Amino acid sequence: GAGxxxxxxxxxxxxxxxxxxxxxxxxxxxxxxxxxQSLGQGPEFLIYFQGTGAADDSGLxxxxxxxxxxxGSVSTLKIQRTERGDSAVxxxxxxxxxxxxxxxxxxPGTRLLVL
Amino acid sequence: xxxxxxAQTEISVVEKEDVTLDCVYETRDTxxxxxxxxxxxxxxxxxxxxxxxxxxxxxxxxxxxWNFQKSTSSFNFTITASQVVDSAVYFCxxxxxxxxxxxxxxxxxTRLTVIP
Numbered sequence: 001g002a003g004x005x006x007x008x009x010x011x012x013x014x015x016x017x018x019x020x021x022x023x024x025x026x027x028x029x030x031x032x033x034x035x036x037q038s039l040g041q042g043p044e045f046l047i048y049f050q051g052t053g054a055a056d057d058s059g060l061x062x063x064x065x066x067x068x069x070x071x072g073s074v075s076t077l078k079i080q081r082t083e084r085g086d087s088a089v090x091x092x093x094x095x096x097x098x099x100x101x102x103x104x105x106x107x108p109g110t111r112l113l114v115l
Numbered sequence: 116x117x118x119x120x121x122a123q124t125e126i127s128v129v130e131k132e133d134v135t136l137d138c139v140y141e142t143r144d145t146x147x148x149x150x151x152x153x154x155x156x157x158x159x160x161x162x163x164x165x166x167x168x169x170x171x172x173x174x175x176x177x178x179x180x181w182n183f184q185k186s187t188s189s190f191n192f193t194i195t196a197s198q199v200v201d202s203a204v205y206f207c208x209x210x211x212x213x214x215x216x217x218x219x220x221x222x223x224x225t226r227l228t229v230i231p
Binding site: 031033035040041042043044045048055056059089091093098100101102103104105106107108109111 | 119146147148150152157158159160161162165167206208210211212216217218219220221222223224
């Protein structure tokens, strides 16, 4: 079956602009996660959804970052007033259930470059 | 707090050599889960294995094997008879049942290069 998909694969924007990154999880997966990976680093957790609600958004760096999952499937990560430091690969993952330790399956990521 | 340390930043081996990637973790949770992911040049993280803290049995899958030792808080990954296709960045990750229960805490990764 289809894996996690993310669009766009690459996004170049200018400092101060607004961007939206989309994630389409594996069909039927209840949980959805966003991570950010900077060059040479491991992914860092941003936010976790159980169904439609954000169960844990403790990883969002500041209030410029926001994510939604209105119908419990597709999710959008929104970044306002982008800064050069936001440049990174944004990874989305999904898992079948919401129990601790569920295996997370990752998408290919969106590479964001803020000029 | 959860922490994963992958002390080896880069490793190079010649094809057909065996190689072990080290992973040391820290957690206060009594129940936790350990993972290995592979990130090839294409960038997508590929799941390799998941172990829970109550199962210390080592696992072998083809050329891959994993050694989980709670006494040393380590979860090392060995590739036997390495191949060029094994070249990638490998990440070890940890998830607990209390602290950020659904988050994966990743190490900084080990870049493996297999030279033909």
